[in-house]
Amino acid sequence: MNKKGWKEIPKAGIITEAGSAHNYKTGQWRTFKPIRDKDKCTHCLLCWIYCPDSSILVSQGKLVDFDYDHCKGCGICSNVCPRKCIKMVKERP
Amino acid sequence: MANLKQLSKIPERLSGGHRLCAGCGASIAVRQVLLGVGDSPVVVGCATGCLEVATTIYPYTAWRVPFIHNAFENVAATISGVETAYRFFHKKGKIKQKIYFLAFGGDGGSYDIGIQSLSGALERGHRMVYVCYDNEAYMNTGIQRSGATPQGASTTTTPAGKVKSGKMERRKDLTAICVAHRIPYVAQATISHWNDLVTKAQKAFAQDGPAFLNILSPCPRGWRFPSDKTVEIAKLAVETGFWPLYEVEEGKVKITYKPARKKPIIEWLKSQGRYKHLFRPENEHIISALQEDVDKQWERLEKGFLV
Amino acid sequence: MSPLSERIVKALTGDEAAAEAMRQINPDVVAAYPITPQTEIVMNYAQFVANGVVDTEMVAVESEHSAMSACVGASAAGARAMTATSANGLALMWEVVYIAASNRLPIVMTVVNRALSAPINIHCDHSDSMGARDSGWIQIYCENVQEVYELLIMAVKIAEHPDILLPVMVCEDGFITSHALEGVKIFRDEEVKNFVGEYKPQFSLLDVEHPVTYGPLDLQDYYFEHKRQQVEAMENAKKVIPRIFIEFEKVFGSKYGFVEGYKIDDAEIAIVALSSTCGTTKVVVDKLREKGKRVGLLKLRFFRPFPKEEIVESLANVKAVAVLDRSESFSTQGGPVFTEVKSALYEVDRRPLITNYIYGLGGRDIDTSQIEKVYDDLGKIVEQNKVETAVNYLGVRE
Numbered sequence: 001m002n003k004k005g006w007k008e009i010p011k012a013g014i015i016t017e018a019g020s021a022h023n024y025k026t027g028q029w030r031t032f033k034p035i036r037d038k039d040k041c042t043h044c045l046l047c048w049i050y051c052p053d054s055s056i057l058v059s060q061g062k063l064v065d066f067d068y069d070h071c072k073g074c075g076i077c078s079n080v081c082p083r084k085c086i087k088m089v090k091e092r093p
Numbered sequence: 094m095a096n097l098k099q100l101s102k103i104p105e106r107l108s109g110g111h112r113l114c115a116g117c118g119a120s121i122a123v124r125q126v127l128l129g130v131g132d133s134p135v136v137v138g139c140a141t142g143c144l145e146v147a148t149t150i151y152p153y154t155a156w157r158v159p160f161i162h163n164a165f166e167n168v169a170a171t172i173s174g175v176e177t178a179y180r181f182f183h184k185k186g187k188i189k190q191k192i193y194f195l196a197f198g199g200d201g202g203s204y205d206i207g208i209q210s211l212s213g214a215l216e217r218g219h220r221m222v223y224v225c226y227d228n229e230a231y232m233n234t235g236i237q238r239s240g241a242t243p244q245g246a247s248t249t250t251t252p253a254g255k256v257k258s259g260k261m262e263r264r265k266d267l268t269a270i271c272v273a274h275r276i277p278y279v280a281q282a283t284i285s286h287w288n289d290l291v292t293k294a295q296k297a298f299a300q301d302g303p304a305f306l307n308i309l310s311p312c313p314r315g316w317r318f319p320s321d322k323t324v325e326i327a328k329l330a331v332e333t334g335f336w337p338l339y340e341v342e343e344g345k346v347k348i349t350y351k352p353a354r355k356k357p358i359i360e361w362l363k364s365q366g367r368y369k370h371l372f373r374p375e376n377e378h379i380i381s382a383l384q385e386d387v388d389k390q391w392e393r394l395e396k397g398f399l400v
Numbered sequence: 401m402s403p404l405s406e407r408i409v410k411a412l413t414g415d416e417a418a419a420e421a422m423r424q425i426n427p428d429v430v431a432a433y434p435i436t437p438q439t440e441i442v443m444n445y446a447q448f449v450a451n452g453v454v455d456t457e458m459v460a461v462e463s464e465h466s467a468m469s470a471c472v473g474a475s476a477a478g479a480r481a482m483t484a485t486s487a488n489g490l491a492l493m494w495e496v497v498y499i500a501a502s503n504r505l506p507i508v509m510t511v512v513n514r515a516l517s518a519p520i521n522i523h524c525d526h527s528d529s530m531g532a533r534d535s536g537w538i539q540i541y542c543e544n545v546q547e548v549y550e551l552l553i554m555a556v557k558i559a560e561h562p563d564i565l566l567p568v569m570v571c572e573d574g575f576i577t578s579h580a581l582e583g584v585k586i587f588r589d590e591e592v593k594n595f596v597g598e599y600k601p602q603f604s605l606l607d608v609e610h611p612v613t614y615g616p617l618d619l620q621d622y623y624f625e626h627k628r629q630q631v632e633a634m635e636n637a638k639k640v641i642p643r644i645f646i647e648f649e650k651v652f653g654s655k656y657g658f659v660e661g662y663k664i665d666d667a668e669i670a671i672v673a674l675s676s677t678c679g680t681t682k683v684v685v686d687k688l689r690e691k692g693k694r695v696g697l698l699k700l701r702f703f704r705p706f707p708k709e710e711i712v713e714s715l716a717n718v719k720a721v722a723v724l725d726r727s728e729s730f731s732t733q734g735g736p737v738f739t740e741v742k743s744a745l746y747e748v749d750r751r752p753l754i755t756n757y758i759y760g761l762g763g764r765d766i767d768t769s770q771i772e773k774v775y776d777d778l779g780k781i782v783e784q785n786k787v788e789t790a791v792n793y794l795g796v797r798e
Contacts, residue, residue: 006625011565011633012504013151013626014603015613021110021148021155029115045097049128049287050324052120053109061098070109074116074313075321088321134608138473149616159605161476162615163469164495170466173459174431174473174481175605181428181457181479188606210469213462 022070026053030073032088034066040085047077047086095291100128104157106135111155112147116320118310118327119144119226121284123197126224126306129294134158135193136179138172140202141165143233144226166206169214169223172196176219193298194221200241201231204267215274215303222297222304225267228312236315240265243335244386245379246367248315253370258379263386269399271305272341280340280349283309285327289338289349296340309336317366326364333361334387337394346397355391358384407585414542414577415440417549417584418484418510418570423448424592425556427508428479428599431459431470435489436522437574438512442484464489468496468507475505476614478604480556482507486574487514487528494532500567501536502630503614506559506599507567509537510552513675513726514574515762523763524574526674526727529703530736536630538568538637539704541674545582548572551701553587554648554656556596561644563636565602573676575763587652595651638705658707660699661714663689667696669778670715670752672741673724674700677759677766684771695775700737708744715745720753720781722774724794726760734758734791755787759794770794 010016043063048056052074055067066077078086106127113120123144127135136159139145145162148155163171172194182188196214198207203225211223230248231237238248244263247253251260271279277300282290290308297304311326313319318326330336331350335358338350359380362368371379393399412420418441422430430449432442449458461467464485471481485493490511500507511529515521529539538558542548548570555568572578603612618626645656662682664670671681678699688695698714700707715721723742725735733739738756745751757774760766774794781787 003621004625006628006632009152009622009625009629010603011626011629012502012614013616013618013622014503015149015152015154015616016603016610017152017154018611018613019108019155019157021150021153022108024110024112024153026110026112045101048101049097049125050121050284052113052115052117052124052323053111054105054107054124055109058101061101067109072115074323075319076116076121076323079321080324136477136605136608146617149613151616151618151622154613154616156613157611159608159611160613161473161605162613163472163499167466167469167496170461170469171473173461173466174429174470174475175477176473177429177431177457177459177470178474178477178479178481179606181455182606184457185455190608192606192608209462210466213466216462217459 025069026072027069030071031090031092032073032075033068033091034071034073034077034086035089036066037085040083042083044082046080046082050076050080052076095288095295100291103128103132106157107148108155108157110153112150113143114314114320116313116323118284118312118323119228121323122224122226122308122310125284125287125290126195126294126308128291130193130195130298133193134190135195136175138163138168138175138196140168140198140207142199142202144197144199146233165202167210168196168198168202168207169210172221173214173217173219176221194219196221196223198223198225199232200225200227200229200239204240204265212274215271215276215305218302220300220302222306224306224308226308226310228310228315230315232312232315241267245371245383247370248367258370258376266400268307272399276303276305277301278304278340278342281307281336281338283327283331283336283338285324286331286338286350293340315367318364329356329361329364332356333358334391335361337391339394346394346399348394358387407587409583410586411581412545412584413440413579413581414545414548414572415512415579416444417545418552418572419444419448420586421549421552422482423454424587424589425482425553425596426454426593427456427482429459429471429474429481430456430483431461431467431474431481432483433461433464433467433485433489435464435486437514437578438484438486438489438510440578441510464493465496468493468500471507472496472500472503472505475507476503476604477606478601480599482509484510484512486512487516490528490532491516497532497535497537502626504565504633505567506565508552508555508559509567509569511569511571512574512578513571521762524576525761525763529569529571530727532569533704533736536566537704538566538702540568540570540702541700542570542572542577543676543678543699545577545580545584548577549584550652550654553592553595554644557644558637558641560599561640562602563640564633566633566637571675576676591651634705656701657710658702659710659714660701662697662699664696664698664714666694667718668694669720669775669782670696670698670718671722671724671771671774672698672700672737674703674726674737677724677726680766680768681771684768684775688772688775693775706740711741711744712748715752718752720778722755722757722778724757724759728758728761753781753787755781755789756791757794758791764795766795
């Protein structure tokens with residue numbers, strides 16, 4: 001990424017784009033990837049409230065998907081799921 | 094009482110893409126606390142530490158709400174200033190909507206270096222919620238001991254070695270210190286009991302003065318356990334009585350969760366690498382002391398006392 | 401503008417005048433902690449607040465570190481914030497003083513100059529504000545109570561100018577000015593209110609529709625750029641402040657500059673000094689001028705930004721200069737004002753001979769006879785065309 005010079009950036013280091021960290025893909029950190037069995041999932045949303053990275057996407061009270069751009073593969077979702085429908089699958093060697 | 098489906102409709106105020114460790118307890122605590130304010134406007138302040146450093150690496154910020162970091166020991170004073178400015182503008186009719194004020198500090202920024210600023214802010218009665226995400230050591234600088242580090246824990250400044258067995262001293266009770274400031278609401282919570290935490294956060298934000306929440310935030314890196322066990326470890330803290338869940342309003346102590354049968358403290362100690370030296374035969378007395386401490390504290394709480 | 405002759409005159413000490421200026425400025429938030437000899441500012445102001453004379457929300461913080469921290473919070477939230485301190489209070493808030501400047505927050509602070517410990521001393525010297533000279537704040541030194549009153553009002557305008565946006569410290573000598581009673585010509589409330597206007601922040605924490613993050617972590621790839629921006633702000637200050645001087649004169653009638661030359665134009669020998677000692681020096685200049693000696697004084701009113709061009713211009717024809725420092729750097733090369741003035745003169749073709757007098761530390765009095773001695777020494781320096789001692793200690797017992 002070409003970094004901007006001092007004349008182009010807002011003064012004082014103020015970041016004006018709220019939530020710009022969204023553009024930083026921490027999904028690159030993963031070794032293990034959560035995979036959900038959609039049939040077993042009851043949408044209890046426990047995985048959602050325990051995800052450290054806001055990476056479980058919920059819509060209308062139902063679990064939609066994992067945000068693989070940001071999911072770090074910590075495995076908490078798999079650990080807390082009462083139905084054991086999330087498996088941590090090795091993604092990278 | 095909180096309902097997950099309802100809560101899931103609240104917009105996420107903390108975006109993904111922050112650089113806290115995988116499995117970080119603090120980020121779970123932050124997400125749950127933020128649910129407590131719903132979608133109302135909130136200004137967040139944060140002391141220097143893991144949370145602040147990892148969520149605001151220029152030019153990235155994970156915060157979707159106004160956010161200020163000043164220094165390590167002064168988040169309470171800084172948010173006092175923001176809240177005071179709001180009071181001024183509200184008084185003059187320049188800002189009509191209600192805005193909430195939330196300060197985050199680690200145990201370093203709250204128990205130790207930040208305790209003066211916290212104390213002053215509580216005494217002055219600003220309408221703000223102060224949340225200590227307690228991971229029991231100065232984690233961001235490499236797991237050094239703090240006033241919140243429990244007795245017996247190994248940290249990089251109280252390491253277990255040939256002649257020492259981890260931190261010798263018992264930890265401070267910051268929750269009790271805050272109760273002594275006679276503020277409207279004080280509570281202890283942790284991430285595993287999300288309903289208890291979110292309900293307490295809601296109550297905290299509803300106060301017309303300062304509220305303090307002490308939230309145990311397990312740290313996989315510093316406490317030495319696998320990153321997927323963070324919530325499990327928090328639950329164990331509650332089930333062993335190590336981290337009682339209670340709230341204090343108008344000086345009255347109310348335990349908000351009683352484990353059906355308290356697990357022995359040894360289960361808590363077994364679960365984390367920072368305590369593994371305690372299992373040497375010569376350290377048995379430390380384990381007994383820790384069990385006694387937990388039991389005594391629980392007894393006091395049941396009688397309605399903190400110290 | 402009412403002519404000076406029509407102005408109301410109030411008997412005020414330096415601290416009372418600062419509080420009076422603050423009353424007319426009517427800042428949104430004041431967060432302060434008491435320390436001698438600043439206490440009267442805070443106490444007087446608290447009385448204004450208690451009587452409903454101002455709209456300010458005042459925060460009685462529990463330390464100076466929290467005072468500046470609360471001001472940073474309030475200012476970042478779009479409020480006009482002011483405070484005051486001295487000596488160890490300034491030292492305690494040191495890290496936040498830097499943070500205020502690097503966050504480009506237009507906080508205005510009165511610094512009642514007092515010696516830094518140890519040993520503890522509550523009297524005047526400049527070690528406190530000189531210690532903060534690299535913090536990125538604009539620094540103004542006031543000669544007398546009238547200047548404290550007027551420059552505090554001007555400071556708000558300077559700080560909040562959109563091309564500057566830097567905090568300003570207005571310094572007055574502890575006890576000597578802060579507790580000295582003068583007849584101060586007071587402006588009308590309306591005039592001050594209109595001059596300072598309303599603070600229009602660019603990025604406010606309370607603008608919840610446009611959330612911003614203040615105080616991020618910079619790694620090696622951005623910190624330098626942010627500091628370069630701060631330099632630019634100081635450079636802009638040099639360009640913008642003269643316009644504010646003109647505006648101030650139009651409204652209030654007082655004419656100000658970065659420096660003030662007193663009988664300097666044809667002076668052969670001159671003293672460079674700051675603050676109340678300039679008042680004493682002017683008396684000596686007048687006395688020696690009557691005897692036909694061509695002596696002069698260059699008063700530095702602004703120390704940051706450093707008025708290099710004005711200093712070089714004012715001392716162009718002077719043969720020997722004595723720089724008076726009311727603080728020591730312990731560098732073994734003299735005090736901070738001496739070092740910077742000497743540096744300013746380095747490139748000048750016809751450099752004056754220059755010497756340093758450290759004086760007045762810990763409130764040690766300096767009187768007209770001692771200043772006369774300085775001019776006497778300067779005379780000898782010109783005669784012998786040589787500086788015997790670079791750094792002298794005026795008034796210390798050997």
